[in-house]
Amino acid sequence: MSLSNSAPTAAPRVPEAVHRRRWAILGVLMFSVLIVVLDNSILNVAVKTIASPAPTGIGATQGELEWAINSYTLVFAGLLFTAGLLGDRRGRKKVLLFGIALFGVGSALAAFSGSPAELIAYRAVMGFGAAFVMPATLAVLMNVFERDEQPKAIGIWAGAVGLGIAIGPITGGLLLEHFWWGSIFLINVPIVVIALVAMTLLVPDSRDPDPGRLDPLGVVLSIVGLVLLVYGIIRGGELADFTGPGVLLPLLGGLAVLVVFVLHEKRSAHPAIDVSYFKAPAFSAAVAAIALVFFALMGVTFFSAFYLQSVRGYSALQCGLLILPLAIAQMAFAPRARLVVDRFGAKAVCTVGMLLVAAGLAAFALFDASTPVWVLEVVFFLQGAGMAHIMPPVTVAVMQALPREKAGSGSAINNTFRQVGGALGVAVLGSLLSATYRGEIEGTLERTAALPAGARDAAGESIEATLGVAEKLGPAGKSLIGPAYDAFLGAMHVTALGSAAVAVIGAVVVAIYLPGRARPAAGGSAQPERLPAGAGRG
Numbered sequence: 250m251s252l253s254n255s256a257p258t259a260a261p262r263v264p265e266a267v268h269r270r271r272w273a274i275l276g277v278l279m280f281s282v283l284i285v286v287l288d289n290s291i292l293n294v295a296v297k298t299i300a301s302p303a304p305t306g307i308g309a310t311q312g313e314l315e316w317a318i319n320s321y322t323l324v325f326a327g328l329l330f331t332a333g334l335l336g337d338r339r340g341r342k343k344v345l346l347f348g349i350a351l352f353g354v355g356s357a358l359a360a361f362s363g364s365p366a367e368l369i370a371y372r373a374v375m376g377f378g379a380a381f382v383m384p385a386t387l388a389v390l391m392n393v394f395e396r397d398e399q400p401k402a403i404g405i406w407a408g409a410v411g412l413g414i415a416i417g418p419i420t421g422g423l424l425l426e427h428f429w430w431g432s433i434f435l436i437n438v439p440i441v442v443i444a445l446v447a448m449t450l451l452v453p454d455s456r457d458p459d460p461g462r463l464d465p466l467g468v469v470l471s472i473v474g475l476v477l478l479v480y481g482i483i484r485g486g487e488l489a490d491f492t493g494p495g496v497l498l499p500l501l502g503g504l505a506v507l508v509v510f511v512l513h514e515k516r517s518a519h520p521a522i523d524v525s526y527f528k529a530p531a532f533s534a535a536v537a538a539i540a541l542v543f544f545a546l547m548g549v550t551f552f553s554a555f556y557l558q559s560v561r562g563y564s565a566l567q568c569g570l571l572i573l574p575l576a577i578a579q580m581a582f583a584p585r586a587r588l589v590v591d592r593f594g595a596k597a598v599c600t601v602g603m604l605l606v607a608a609g610l611a612a613f614a615l616f617d618a619s620t621p622v623w624v625l626e627v628v629f630f631l632q633g634a635g636m637a638h639i640m641p642p643v644t645v646a647v648m649q650a651l652p653r654e655k656a657g658s659g660s661a662i663n664n665t666f667r668q669v670g671g672a673l674g675v676a677v678l679g680s681l682l683s684a685t686y687r688g689e690i691e692g693t694l695e696r697t698a699a700l701p702a703g704a705r706d707a708a709g710e711s712i713e714a715t716l717g718v719a720e721k722l723g724p725a726g727k728s729l730i731g732p733a734y735d736a737f738l739g740a741m742h743v744t745a746l747g748s749a750a751v752a753v754i755g756a757v758v759v760a761i762y763l764p765g766r767a768r769p770a771a772g773g774s775a776q777p778e779r780l781p782a783g784a785g786r787g
Contacts (some may be wrong), residue, residue, distance in 0.1 A: 252667070264689060265523070267453050267779030273391045275402055277447045277781060278386040279409035281349055282697055284440050285379045288356070290417025291424075292318060293434045294565040299368070306424070306430055313365035316666045319483045324376035327476035328670040330522070331468050333384035333661025336639035341385045342454035348381025353441030359520065360431035360438075385662035391648055392455040399649065400455050400587035404641040411633065413578025419573070423568025427754060464519055468511035478503030478671060482676045491680070522658050526650060533594075533695035534762030535646035536662060536761045540670030542639055544678075545610055545748040547671035552741050559712050560618055567703050573624050578633025586641040595642045596763040610752055613745035617738055646763065676750075682744040689736035690715060712737040 266276075296314050299306045309317065335343040355374030362368035387406065394402045424432045454482075481500030485491040491500070514520040527533050557568045590598050609632035644663055651659040687709045694709055709715070712733050719729040 259520050267393050268395075270451060271398075271402075274393050274451050274453075275390065275405060277444065277451055278390055278559075279595075280422065280440075280444050280447070281345065281382055282386050282406065282409050283413045284349070284437055284444065285352065285382050286413030287417045287420065288434070288437060289318075289412050290373070291421035294418045294421035294569070295425060295430055295433050297426055299772070302569035304429075307362065307365055307366070307368065309365040313369065316369050317365070317372050320373040321376035321379070322483065322672060323476060323479055324373045325380045326479045326665065326672065327472050328377060328380035329384060329665045329668065330658075330661045331390065331473065332381040333658050333663060334382075334386055334468065334522075336385045337456060337655060337658055340454045340456045341388045342452050344381050345385035345389065345452065346448055348378045348385060349441055349444050349448070350378070352373075353438055354378075356434045356437035356441070356612050360434035361661065362431070366661060370516045381402030383664045387644075387648065387663065389452060389455065391452065391659075396649065398642065400590065401584060402647045403644050403648065404584040404637075405603050407637070407640045407644060408580045408583040410640070411583065411636065412576050414576065415761070416569070416573075416576065418565060418569030420569075422564065422569050426566065433665070440507070463475075464514075464517055467510060467517065467520060467522075469508055470513060474503050474506035474510055475665065475669070476503070477506060479672050482669070482672045485676050485680065491677075505657050522662070523655075529650060530762040531764050532650045534758055535643040535650075536666045537664060538603070538639065538643045538755050538763075539647075539761050541671040541751055541758065542606060543667050544604065544674035545606065545752040545755070546636070547674035552744055554676070555712055555737065556613075556616070556741055559716065560737060571625060573635035576628045576629035576634075579637045582634050582637035583641050586638050587645075588735040589638065590642050590645075594765040596648060596760060596765045598638050598757040599763055600756050602635045602638035603752055603759060605631055607749045608637070608750035608757065609635065610745055611749035612747075614742040616733055616741070643759075643763075645748055674751075678744050678748055681747055682740050685743045686736050687741035689739045690733060691733040693729065693736070 262778070279341060296317075300309050300314055302308045332344060332348070352375055355371050355378055357377075359368055359371035359375060362371055387403075390402050390406060391399060420436070421433050477499045481496055481498075481503055484499065485496040488496065490496065511524055514522060514524045519775045553572075557563045557571060559564070562573065565593065566581065586598065609628050610627045613623075647663045690709050694715075715729055715733040715736075719733070722729075733750075
């Protein structure tokens with residue numbers, strides 16, 4: 250049935266009282282996202298301090314430090330989908346308040362951890378809370394802004410994510426210079442209290458008015474499948490080997506469970522998520538772009554920290570300041586990305602954004618120990634500009650493809666693909682960096698007579714391990730320092746090109762499948778891409 254040119258304008262779906270305070274609500278949502286994202290980037294700065302013996306730290310080993318990070322990731326990724334679903338059914342404000350309160354409790358407990366085991370457990374509590382915060386913020390946003398304002402609001406929301414990633418290391422560096430290591434977690438508590446008060450006063454509740462029957466089997470399958478998959482990815486990254494049974498079993502098991510989940514959802518009369526949405530090329534391309542861009546960028550974040558600190562000799566605080574251009578670019582361009590999309594279309598904007606990110610990643614293949622700082626700053630700025638023109642359009646594509654009532658599920662899909670893509674990036678590209686570094690440094694370690702045979706394997710694990718051994722050997726270890734820098738730079742160049750290749754694949758995906766510039770209909774309004782018949786029912 251064709252639309253008449255004289256069709257009446259759709260009535261606003263947001264109550265007037267909510268509409269008037271929508272920007273204040275967005276500020277509260279950004280505050281909530283900032284806390285969660287900031288905390289993760291702060292922890293990356295504090296790992297060396299936490300590894301120090303008491304009273305400076307808690308004497309955590311490398312493996313324990315990894316699990317302090319991974320316990321959060323595992324719980325967070327496993328529960329994202331379920332949290333989005335519960336928000337749609339029980340009320341997004343309730344879920345948001347629960348999540349931010351639990352995150353605050355976990356932060357307070359983590360700050361006073363007496364052992365690495367306690368820190369790992371309390372980080373898991375924080376991940377549990379964060380899983381309820383991230384989907385709910387985006388779902389609330391979709392329900393307080395009308396459709397025409399949603400791209401602008403999502404751009405500002407995405408800018409908050411970029412800001413948190415960038416200012417985390419700066420905040421962490423400042424706190425560690427003046428306070429004990431637990432301050433990086435305790436700082437969350439007063440912020441959480443302010444957020445809880447602001448949410449209670451400003452954020453309206455919303456839910457799916459017709460959620461249908463609960464799908465407990467689908468919920469359980471999604472949790473089990475995601476936890477197994479992410480655990481396998483993390484374990485493979487730790488071992489730098491994806492072929493062992495301890496990695497393959499959870500990886501393949503997770504994938505098998507997720508396949509069963511999809512088959513169950515297709516047959517269910519009341520599915521947790523309508524998988525027919527994935528038949529829409531724009532929807533599938535958008536979630537694939539999210540996963541691929543975070544695969545590439547989280548991998549490069551992993552090795553750029555070592556490059557800046559171990560090779561260039563910058564402190565944690567200086568490293569945070571060096572990546573500020575990335576945050577500035579995201580904050581400047583993300584809220585305006587919708588204007589570029591309106592003019593050129595999501596396909597062209599996201600493709601160029603992906604290519605810009607790829608170029609920034611490839612630039613690391615040209616860096617050495619004496620690359621001028623201004624070159625690094627330009628590259629970080631270009632990467633931030635590229636990200637700012639990818640994340641808002643693809644997030645809009647995912648969120649606007651689903652009915653407003655299913656905003657929690659849409660947000661959960663968006664965040665799940667981002668989290669799994671990022672975990673894969675760190676694991677796969679981290680393994681590539683580790684394997685290439687070991688291959689480069691092995692010959693030097695074998696020729697070092699002062700190095701016992703048993704210590705060679707440990708010394709080849711990373712540049713930090715090699716430099717640590719060199720320091721212990723004293724004058725005899727000086728011959729290891731130059732080759733260690735050279736080996737790391739060689740490994741970084743290979744990994745950077747691998748990251749860039751993934752970003753180029755993302756550019757190809759969005760260039761083929763994302764919709765181009767919307768064509769005006771007879772009545773002058775743009776016609777969005779339609780989902781396949783049957784999508785959204787149930």
